[in-house]
Amino acid sequence: MNRKTLSAMLLASTALGGAAHAEITLTIESWRNDDLTLWQEKIIPAFEAQNPDIKVKFTPSAPAEYNAVLNAKLDAGSAGDLITCRPFDTSLGLYEAGHLADLSDLGGMANFSDVAKSAWQTDDGSATFCVPMASVIHGFIYNKDAFEELGLSVPETEAQFFEVLDKIQEDGSYIPMAMGTNDQWEAATMGYNNIGPNYWKGEEGRLALIDGSQKLTDEQWVAPYRQLAKWGAYLGDGYEAQTYPDSQNLFTLGRAAIYPAGSWEISGFNNLADFEMGAFKPPVPNEGDGCYISDHTDIAIGLNAASPNAEAARTFLDWVGSEEFATIYANALPGFFSLSSFDVAMDDPLAQEFVSWRGECGSTIRSTYQILSRGTPNLENETWNASAQVIKGAETPEDAGKRLQDGLATWYEPQK
Amino acid sequence: MGKSRIRWHIVVFLAPAVLVYTAVMIFPLFNTLRLALYTEVEQSRVFVGLDNFRRLFGDPLWSEAFWNALGNNFWFFFIHMLVQNPIGIALAAILSHPRLRFAAFYRSAIFIPTILSFVIVGFAWKLILSPIWGIAPDMLKAIGLKSLYAPWLGKEEYALTTLALVSVWQFVGIPMMLIYAALLSIPEEILEAAEVEGITGMSAFWKIKLPLILPSIGIISILTFVGNFNAFDLIYAAQGALAGPDFSTDILGTFMYRTFFGFQLQLGDPHMGSAIATSMFGIILTGVCIYLFVIQTRIRRYQF
Numbered sequence: 232m233n234r235k236t237l238s239a240m241l242l243a244s245t246a247l248g249g250a251a252h253a254e255i256t257l258t259i260e261s262w263r264n265d266d267l268t269l270w271q272e273k274i275i276p277a278f279e280a281q282n283p284d285i286k287v288k289f290t291p292s293a294p295a296e297y298n299a300v301l302n303a304k305l306d307a308g309s310a311g312d313l314i315t316c317r318p319f320d321t322s323l324g325l326y327e328a329g330h331l332a333d334l335s336d337l338g339g340m341a342n343f344s345d346v347a348k349s350a351w352q353t354d355d356g357s358a359t360f361c362v363p364m365a366s367v368i369h370g371f372i373y374n375k376d377a378f379e380e381l382g383l384s385v386p387e388t389e390a391q392f393f394e395v396l397d398k399i400q401e402d403g404s405y406i407p408m409a410m411g412t413n414d415q416w417e418a419a420t421m422g423y424n425n426i427g428p429n430y431w432k433g434e435e436g437r438l439a440l441i442d443g444s445q446k447l448t449d450e451q452w453v454a455p456y457r458q459l460a461k462w463g464a465y466l467g468d469g470y471e472a473q474t475y476p477d478s479q480n481l482f483t484l485g486r487a488a489i490y491p492a493g494s495w496e497i498s499g500f501n502n503l504a505d506f507e508m509g510a511f512k513p514p515v516p517n518e519g520d521g522c523y524i525s526d527h528t529d530i531a532i533g534l535n536a537a538s539p540n541a542e543a544a545r546t547f548l549d550w551v552g553s554e555e556f557a558t559i560y561a562n563a564l565p566g567f568f569s570l571s572s573f574d575v576a577m578d579d580p581l582a583q584e585f586v587s588w589r590g591e592c593g594s595t596i597r598s599t600y601q602i603l604s605r606g607t608p609n610l611e612n613e614t615w616n617a618s619a620q621v622i623k624g625a626e627t628p629e630d631a632g633k634r635l636q637d638g639l640a641t642w643y644e645p646q647k
Numbered sequence: 648m649g650k651s652r653i654r655w656h657i658v659v660f661l662a663p664a665v666l667v668y669t670a671v672m673i674f675p676l677f678n679t680l681r682l683a684l685y686t687e688v689e690q691s692r693v694f695v696g697l698d699n700f701r702r703l704f705g706d707p708l709w710s711e712a713f714w715n716a717l718g719n720n721f722w723f724f725f726i727h728m729l730v731q732n733p734i735g736i737a738l739a740a741i742l743s744h745p746r747l748r749f750a751a752f753y754r755s756a757i758f759i760p761t762i763l764s765f766v767i768v769g770f771a772w773k774l775i776l777s778p779i780w781g782i783a784p785d786m787l788k789a790i791g792l793k794s795l796y797a798p799w800l801g802k803e804e805y806a807l808t809t810l811a812l813v814s815v816w817q818f819v820g821i822p823m824m825l826i827y828a829a830l831l832s833i834p835e836e837i838l839e840a841a842e843v844e845g846i847t848g849m850s851a852f853w854k855i856k857l858p859l860i861l862p863s864i865g866i867i868s869i870l871t872f873v874g875n876f877n878a879f880d881l882i883y884a885a886q887g888a889l890a891g892p893d894f895s896t897d898i899l900g901t902f903m904y905r906t907f908f909g910f911q912l913q914l915g916d917p918h919m920g921s922a923i924a925t926s927m928f929g930i931i932l933t934g935v936c937i938y939l940f941v942i943q944t945r946i947r948r949y950q951f
Contacts, residue, residue, distance in 0.1 A: 289810065292901065294886060295911075298908075298910070298911070298915075299908035299909060299910070300906065302909065302915055303908070319912075320912060320914065321912060321914065324914050327690065328690060329690075331709075369765065410800065411801070412805065412891075412892065413800065413801050413891065413892070414887060414891075415885075415887075415889055415891050415892075416911070456920055467778075467779065468778055468798075468803070469777075469778020469779065469784075469797075469798035469801065470778075470798070471798045471801025471802055471892065472776065472777065472778055472798030472799065472800045472802075473777075473778065473798070473801070474773070474777060474799030477777065477779050477780070480779075507821065563648075594657055599912070600912065604912040604913070606707060607709075607913075608708055609911075609912060609913035611911060611912040611913070612889065612910065612911060612912065612913055615889065615911075616889070616891075616893060616894070619892065619893070620892075623892070625893065637706075641708065
């Protein structure tokens, strides 16, 4: 057999092979290991039904390790085709390093507002590199049965909030609030950034911090720490060593009455809790104050620039921008609210409660996420530490504010 | 003939080990040392000499974290030396007692934790000590000492010591085994000779056996030192990369991990990470050299 016929045959065999099963498998990198079944049973089948040539595999890793694992995989060239994007700098860094492809020209992008896209754009907004999937809203989930039993009503103001906590404490049959400081991030995410926007007036304060006209030592940034300092007394015994799963279990087992939450808990809690749950938004400092909620752009999905299946991946990403995906996702994962401009109907009452606040209150995102966590010391990580320290009473609110401000001022020009 | 001949068979026999070792140990080690001399500016790698080290030791932001981690590391090592090795020696002495029954069972039971994964050990102890589900509070309650219970892993003042003791629990089998082997190798004649002289029981241990196992104790100390200063897994499994509460359990390994790979919103900085790794290497190398050149040469060896 001469070389020509051999290569012709090889060519023919690949062409034939291609025609016979032109199947491409796309792999998704994600930190949402809780969502594995939802992807496998609902989202992926819906996509594969329309695109029989493309198979999709969802391969999540543990949330705390995701960033490190992903970076290592990207550098080694072994990462999946589709990358679930953390908001802001983590993803911006990946884009700038050439790991994420520019998706500005993707058709599905038209379905998102500028605010929705802002978490996954270059600072000047010229390139968007991830398709926004969902935001999460902060608030408090409470045990409705416990509230009825103790004759409590949902608190609107800070004073009422502590009244409710006092009553639960007095009664003694429930731990007033389920949260621990062992893992630190809950204290910052479900504590500081949950109740904070009411004090710093949402976007107004957040943007003022970025342009340097407000400081972390200002009253509106220290006041949330003052409230957190009072939380310690209402958390369960040994909360210092209580982990995040411990808190989730305490609440869903009905041993705690209130859970400082992010809406991402809803689907998990629905499966575990056998009592009725309700939600209330972060209490405002004084009666009649305008309310603000943290409606955080949390999750998006982008394309690995080194992916050999870019065409198929773009088809998938385009579908992520569609109304069909938004509806499936928002209902399969109540608590992850669609960022698209479609009016997505949701069935879950708890999710409806959370999303209804969007109409009443000003929305903002977590204060530390955009730009401010770029340097060393890292403001987000410092906020974890400070929030946990303040709750434990190991640091005063004023000291915490000063420490964070000093740290930020060492590297952030507008705050110098 | 012969003297200048290259003995090819030595080269051939050594080659596989040398090649594998170079590829997976020596090359990465030197590459890490090299990486510490660079930094990243605008997506490209720039040579900066010792600048990373100047930042690590000169900039209070970095140096405080570094000294904190180093101090914690020494405390971690101190607890091991104070608790693990004496207990290991005591256990070995008891096990080598000729009239002890079920010695093989005890030996295996004490050694088994050593082969467990850090993740299992970290997780199991976290559960045991948990204030909510753990058996530690209930057990203390059963003997009326509930007031002694504290959420140890969540308290700044106890967390590191608690973790060090967990690590001791896991690894006490290693000094035990090494000392046990050393004790068994002491010839009967020496002990009999001592007995004839009237040295028996405890004084036989202190006067005869202990001096004979000193070289083994030296080896164990240096193994503990190297192991402790390279430690990372247990802290990471139990407290996470942020080594809470308030960095009180942060050791060089977790500090290096956080810096090298990044954490949450903090992006990884392989160059500063390498600088920390290089410092760790330097500290361990210094420790080992002190042992090799100062201590080991002074320990008397006995030939039987």
